[in-house]
Amino acid sequence: MALVDYLSSDEEGEEDKEPDTSIKDTTGKLKRKRDEDNNASDLPPLPSKFHDLYASTTRLSTKDHPTLHGGRKRVTPHVEGNWPSHLYIEWYPATAEHGSLSKLISSLKDKLPPGEATKAHSLLTSDLGAPLPLHISLSRPIGFATEQKDDFVSSLETAIKSSGIRPFVVTCSGLDWVANFEKTRWFLVLRIHKPDADGLNKLLHVCNSAVQDYGQPPLYAKGTATKGEGKAKSARGTIKGKMTNQFSSKAHWSDLQDVSDAFHISIAWTLGSPSQELLHSTESTSTDCFKDFAQARVNINEIKAKVGNAITSMPLQTNIQEAKGLFGF
Template sequence: MSNKGALALLADYEGNSSDEEAPSRCFSTKRLHRDEENEEIRIKRVTKLPAPNFIINNPEEVVDDPSLHDGRIRSFAHERGNWVTYAYIPYESNEGLQRLMSLVTSVAVPEDIELKCFQDLHLSLTRTVILRYHWIDSFVSTLRDNLSHFTKFIIMLDHLEVYTNEEKTRTFIGLQVKTGYDALLKLVHCLDNCLGEFKLPKFYENPSFHISIAWCLGDNTDKLKSLLPYLNRDLELLMSEYSQENWYTYVEQILCKTGNKIFQFQLQ
């Protein structure tokens, strides 16, 4: 193609192009408005709304509703990242214990007391403590290392006693341990050392090892203690009626519950 032909084509192309497409010093009004609209939309998309006041002021606060768990009040406020944790020995229920719990909860108590049975029986080996989520793996590993040398043993149950929690918000009726006390003390000492590594509180001094079978709201120690002579008399009758297997257990494992997780530690 000759130079003249190329110039003619170029002149024809420029003559047929619209204002929007031609490279000119003049700006298209239509394009200007469209660009402004697009910029406004882009700004709206990237602009973040401010967080609501309740999130700014209370980012982790959860309101507890006692009606959801039989009126019980949390010992610790619920906070994200904090896991309620304790170690214990599980105790499987049996016919004799079921009969005892039925007798205890049907006993004539004052009208302001409502006794309720426990569904999952256990013997506590630690206080209920708060464990940070990022500590869990390390804490469980520490327990596993320290509990690995313990051997299985037997605990036997004896008579009923009355207990309260630290906050005096609940009162319990429990079966006290008769044999296996020394082995339990050694376990507690071991667990106390593990808790100490994480700056967590140790178990109670001179503990009274027991398995709680019934509870009620409030501090009703005196009222329930007045019933103990009658309840322990009924317990003696049950112990003679039901075989000895109903009143003792082999301790073969320790459990640790943290939040909704349960870890098992088998004894030798």
């Protein structure tokens, strides 16, 4: 809102004078207008914590009503006192990247029959057209009892901090379709190149260790049984202390599993298994359009834990000194 330009005492007697319309005054105003426009375009992006405040939509029902969610069914049934949770990396594509992804999805739909095209739903924008964040999952949909949830978040924060994993960058390798664990939805995804220093596998290993210590199932684990057979340890500080020690030496990574092929970023979804025509169109779209997006870089500086509607950001360490024994890369 502009400030009111009040007259000074020296100007009160000059109200009847002709306004100054000289070229100098006009060009000065134009210059100020250009400067204001340039400054507006140079504003920094909103911090990620701002988005966390408005990350959750209003709950329409505690029961499973697929008609309220485009036919989607709740994977984990709602249980009173159980807090649905998810660990993930969040990414807000830049304007150019968002445009390339939108073009890619539109190109795919254009290659499909009308009835088939309407079954694919974009994850790039909300129903009102607002850009949405994209995710790299680091856990399955999991849930914690009220007395567990705060201890879990604290334990995971400690484990991330002591793991020595530094910020890193990932790039995407192509398009594919993958199903959720229950085969109730299929997702159009961006496959991810294995990053330097194996950061994604290490983050997943830390997260899997955390959720398993609380009796929750791991993500992408190969032949690993859930520890504790679903019974979480309840003593405050027991798990936190264990995990702090667990990530304090290089020997910890000796049992690291490589599941690089499983990591992805979902950009669209459909309820049914993709038809052969959709798979063929996806392959040709990846060949024709993906090159516009292949150079996009996803900077990974933190992970997020969403427990209920509360989101906790856990930054990766940037000031680790290898001389102190924590394993930098």
